[in-house]
Amino acid sequence: MTVTIDTGDTTWMLIATGLVMMMTPALGFFEAGLIRSKNSISVLIQTFSGLGILSILWIVIGFTLAFGPSYNGIIGGTQYTAIENVPINEPFQNYATTIPGIGFVAFNMMVAVITPLLITGAFAEKMKWTSFCIFMIVWSILIYCPLAHWVWGGGWLSQIGFYDFGGGIVVHVSAGMGSLAAALVLGRRKYFGPDITLPHNVPLAVIGASFLWLGWYGFNAGGAYAAGGLTFNTLLVTHMASATSSITWILLSWKTAGRPSVIAGINGAIAGLAGVTAASGFITVNSSMVLGAVIGIASFLAIKLIKEKLKIDDVLDVSSVHGVSGIVGTLAVGILAFQSINPNGPNGMLAGNFSQIGIQAVGIGAAILLSFVGTFIILKIIDKTIGLRVKEIEEDVGLDISGHAERAYTK
Amino acid sequence: MTVTIDTGDTTWMLIATGLVMMMTPALGFFEAGLIRSKNSISVLIQTFSGLGILSILWIVIGFTLAFGPSYNGIIGGTQYTAIENVPINEPFQNYATTIPGIGFVAFNMMVAVITPLLITGAFAEKMKWTSFCIFMIVWSILIYCPLAHWVWGGGWLSQIGFYDFGGGIVVHVSAGMGSLAAALVLGRRKYFGPDITLPHNVPLAVIGASFLWLGWYGFNAGGAYAAGGLTFNTLLVTHMASATSSITWILLSWKTAGRPSVIAGINGAIAGLAGVTAASGFITVNSSMVLGAVIGIASFLAIKLIKEKLKIDDVLDVSSVHGVSGIVGTLAVGILAFQSINPNGPNGMLAGNFSQIGIQAVGIGAAILLSFVGTFIILKIIDKTIGLRVKEIEEDVGLDISGHAERAYTK
Amino acid sequence: MTVTIDTGDTTWMLIATGLVMMMTPALGFFEAGLIRSKNSISVLIQTFSGLGILSILWIVIGFTLAFGPSYNGIIGGTQYTAIENVPINEPFQNYATTIPGIGFVAFNMMVAVITPLLITGAFAEKMKWTSFCIFMIVWSILIYCPLAHWVWGGGWLSQIGFYDFGGGIVVHVSAGMGSLAAALVLGRRKYFGPDITLPHNVPLAVIGASFLWLGWYGFNAGGAYAAGGLTFNTLLVTHMASATSSITWILLSWKTAGRPSVIAGINGAIAGLAGVTAASGFITVNSSMVLGAVIGIASFLAIKLIKEKLKIDDVLDVSSVHGVSGIVGTLAVGILAFQSINPNGPNGMLAGNFSQIGIQAVGIGAAILLSFVGTFIILKIIDKTIGLRVKEIEEDVGLDISGHAERAYTK
Amino acid sequence: MKKIEAIVRPEKISRLKSELLKLGIGGMTLTDVSGWSKGRELHLQWRGQKIAYDLVPKIKIEVVSSDSFADKIVDCIVKEGKTGDGQEGDGVIFISNVDEAINIATSAKGEQAIFHSS
Amino acid sequence: MKKIEAIVRPEKISRLKSELLKLGIGGMTLTDVSGWSKGRELHLQWRGQKIAYDLVPKIKIEVVSSDSFADKIVDCIVKEGKTGDGQEGDGVIFISNVDEAINIATSAKGEQAIFHSS
Amino acid sequence: MKKIEAIVRPEKISRLKSELLKLGIGGMTLTDVSGWSKGRELHLQWRGQKIAYDLVPKIKIEVVSSDSFADKIVDCIVKEGKTGDGQEGDGVIFISNVDEAINIATSAKGEQAIFHSS
């Protein structure tokens, strides 16, 4: 492997970094549009301030915990604290060997920033901003960094041959299961039911979803850390899973509610994108269309179960849209992966390798355990100390006025 | 010609693909902002679900019909059905020879997706979603794929020396004339007139237009399939035509309505972008400024004729903004092209070649014929079978509630 | 130095050009969201028509005034009028030597376009569109082009060793001080005070701010004119200054108003981005976090002084957010710069060079003088001839209806 | 004085406004509302639940006028607001009593408050 | 005739609407409003200035009905609009007199104007 | 009881609200409206057609109070709502009769319905 900077690859990673950064505000638009007007600012400030806080955290300590030299496969060492020793004009020796080392830090920062912020979808309209800030920092250090290390930083999951191209478990299963725990700890919103789940600004949500879709090209195809055939295949796999999952959701909304719904369309797209992430760099475009449809069905049904049957108030259904999708897609690596697509990846069942799916299941299990239990404990502790939820009157008035003294719209 | 992957060129096409993908939702924002609130969701779901449906169609059959080995210059063969035989790690031998084959498929997918969706502007506020879906699929197969094949896939128009860099006739004339046919077949909206043409959310429309403008850099300069002087010239030509056409429209709105209008500004920009598409890779930046002004005047006057004189209710004036503009710009290739700008393009009149303009006219004529007549027939058949228009009460209530059980805004 | 086109570098500049272009409409969204609904169109048309007008101006005369061969270090010669003699397929000999000459023109166009438009923030809700147009053209020629020439075109400031990587004084100090002058010449809005400073659409403002943040990657890292370690370092420096300044503002809003504010968050981000611009290509990521916090505090306090104490009605606080930030960041070059980061840049105090800060101060002084005095005189002349402000009744009704016969929102 | 409150089609507003103007009314206030009236329900569903979601966007015009002038205003609204022959959805007008009107700027009361000029 | 004007919680609208429908009312008009009422103020600050910013989004329902029918409508709104035991924020209803109603489409007057069918 | 309906400048709302609060009113309801009144038309054009597009954004405040209290409220609104010497556009106040008020949460009627405390 040559270790010299390639301007084409570097440019791709510059862009991919920008695209993934943009996903964080886009997530804010998506979420803010889907909730009530009176709480929309509270979500926008969570994503926007989260972008600031988690970026700083990543430079100071996050990067080295995830990608520093491994302590027994569990966590990264402190060699890169405050990005000390990160090469600027050369690549790392072991990661992304054709782009500047600092580029590897920057791209992975954007991934690390958005992951905990996905959980905002579970506690939107309920949680105090101060508790949110503390939770983000703790969750990032205790859950995200270890998991990223296990999978991408040379940790034990990578050592046993587990594969997750873009972050199926590192990002989506972890945020999804964290969301389930968050929904359980925080409880239901007042008047929980269909009457309060009317989205206040659908165009805003569609703007968010569209830029999430675009950003995901960077998120997944950026994982190639280079520009070539695999990169383009990953981009197209990502796109097609989103397309098929989106259409699947629209058809399911039509079947169950009598009308094709645009909100179903955008949720389905996000489910497809989240779901395909793990497999995006290992499978063919044709497989991705099948996978997208399966992810669409699984995540749609999961909402029916979690929200409608079990009445768990995961406000924006992160547990289904990211969690369940992520599980399906990460398992799918064990079925659909072909080394002819990516020689550095595994073969799955269809390529004759029946053992990979077991390894994938181990990874999924580990991620669920770490993130569900970890999130539960972290939130319980915060709840007992400074509290998690806003007061009832603040929920009535809306978190925007009560928590931020701002309104989304005036004349 | 060397046939090896270049990382710089590949990165440019990765981006261009993303930029053109983004144009489809941006089109939705543009259109949704310019129509009444009660129908805005219906347009957003058309563009969003269209992105899904047409992407799948392209993989399954569209690409091979457009770019497969030619049957007598009429249509592509089935060699690439379900993108079978498309190279992932090498370029095609005959197209885009420095980027992965699959990248060529992906970029052209995004162009193929947005083209039929442009016609949504003609039947917004009127058409049923189911009929829309069927229409998109049929139109893409019967009109878009042949036309793309004729011009870019080695078909008869390319054989006679017709040139269309970014899709002047393939995209804009075809969608524009299709829109004229659609407006005629579907008829006028209830209370057609200035009272119902108030845009409900101008900032949303400006967001859409702005990202269309940006996306067009990818749309036109992506047509170079490489990164170099021609690419940058194409980008700047595109930008300047948009700038001059936009200013032209603003001045015309000022003259005719007494006030400079931002809606004129964004429509003018789109007209300039659509108009310059055919010529963007063949002309100088200075020519593009003249061309932009001419396109601006032509498309502005076309609206006066089609909508105000003839009372044809092409809701968002696609026939003028894309159709008439596309015609002017495609003709302009025969006047303004210089081989000193693009050695693989033609010379036009100013470079002493008086025959090119005739060839361009043939191409335009063929596109008008195919798309106008074809669209008319397709829509008539759908109308007679499952119907095209929503019921009158549904139009009153709005397509959002009646067709999708959703409202764009709630409190 | 080799002078051949590199596809990777060229692709980066294609993108950077697109990103910076996008900042102009994004600026419009940011501003429109933060003012009253009844004036929001008037700002959108200013940014959108400004994009058209200033692009044309740049091609015709602006580029050559800024980058043509220098007349005594004061202004560029006319060699490149109407971009005559600009190489398309080769680089310039003296600028950006691995990308096409026309790419250098295009990228710098986008920077030249947005600079005068920043001043719209100072006279939003007050100024006539016609006067705006004239002001833009005159300001661009008399203030922007000379200043760009002094710093980047081989003019006297570059000759004395002044450094400004992305446009700290060329863009932000000049626009900021111009804004202060504009606020003074135009006077206060009717009912000036907290009651009229309620933002009408916060999500729109956040959309604007988010794309400004993203666009700034192109703005600053594009200044490298190549893709490599320095480019990525610049991107990350830019990002971190925005992050820390944004968080600083949120904390300050919390402290002074009792609630953390999202509007503070987005303003703080813009201040951080504007502030770090000059230094972005010369300093380390860790320095940028300190610098971001300092910029945040300085610009926040500046608003308290200029708007709340002195009651100068710079509507969107451009003088603080761009002007004061720009001054701090440009000075910081003299403290924080390291040639180990950028061998073509200076060393600052921390690298043992105590003289640089003096040179930086000279540049800042020159920019303040030129832009404040220049803007004051230009506006006074326009005021005396065709007038600057709308009539009082037009201000009551709103500039949208009175000046453009359009409303931002209808049902 | 009388308050005339009309719920009309948004499409009709611009013409209606200029006709009322010609009549010489002193002012009017417009509100965006949504309306429902009998016989127009569409049965729709929302997230699988059956609901009748049939609210149509309308505009409410309020004009306060002297008792004697009220009829002219009503006639004008009926004339301009009508679409075809008895077509549903054209709206309704309600008339009620207003005890007093005060102009904030001038402190004028009664009919003086609502007629600037004339 | 009577005008019944109720300021209610937005969450209650969809059920309330279908109950009113069952009662057989002839029409209704909804407006987005924001409300404040005593005892519910939160003291907030805005850009450093202390303000009581405590407006809560509400929906106003207006129904015009015959005198005799009014009580049934009020009862229905009270029943559907109530949340718990005396919980604040459920809203208020005001009843006032309407002199005349005119249907724009049919020119029908009085109670004819507000009842299409039945 | 009386309903006091005031159409005022949006800029005046925050101060007006706190003054009404000090007076001790029991509640109020605010609506975004747009208003037109005589003498303020600007003649504009829209897509080439001449129209008088002169609607100004205003806010409508509605307060229902006991008869005796009404005058104080009116005086307060006039005082706070006034801009300068007889300046146009400050708005108007209309007073009308309300037959009954019902508090949804408590089912209290009449003046009890509109005054929580005091």
Ligand SMILES: Nc1ncnc2c1ncn2[C@@H]1O[C@H](COP(=O)(O)OP(=O)(O)O)[C@@H](O)[C@H]1O
């Ligand atoms: N009894 C009523 N009370 C209050 N508003 C009413 C009543 N009847 C009608 N309206 C209002 O008038 C609007 C138009 O009524 P109508 O002409 O019967 O038309 P539509 O057929 O659209 O319901 C309704 O949408 C509603 O807003």
Ligand SMILES: Nc1ncnc2c1ncn2[C@@H]1O[C@H](COP(=O)(O)OP(=O)(O)O)[C@@H](O)[C@H]1O
């Ligand atoms: N006296 C009043 N005049 C006008 N509107 C009132 C009055 N009292 C209450 N309201 C309206 O009713 C709404 C609900 O009142 P109430 O049930 O007392 O609840 P809350 O506790 O939310 O204020 C208020 O927000 C306001 O819009």
Ligand SMILES: Nc1ncnc2c1ncn2[C@@H]1O[C@H](COP(=O)(O)OP(=O)(O)O)[C@@H](O)[C@H]1O
């Ligand atoms: N006769 C009326 N009927 C209904 N609303 C009125 C009437 N007169 C005035 N208004 C309302 O009061 C607002 C302010 O009126 P006024 O003080 O006369 O100011 P302006 O000069 O802005 O029209 C108007 O915009 C309108 O909404």
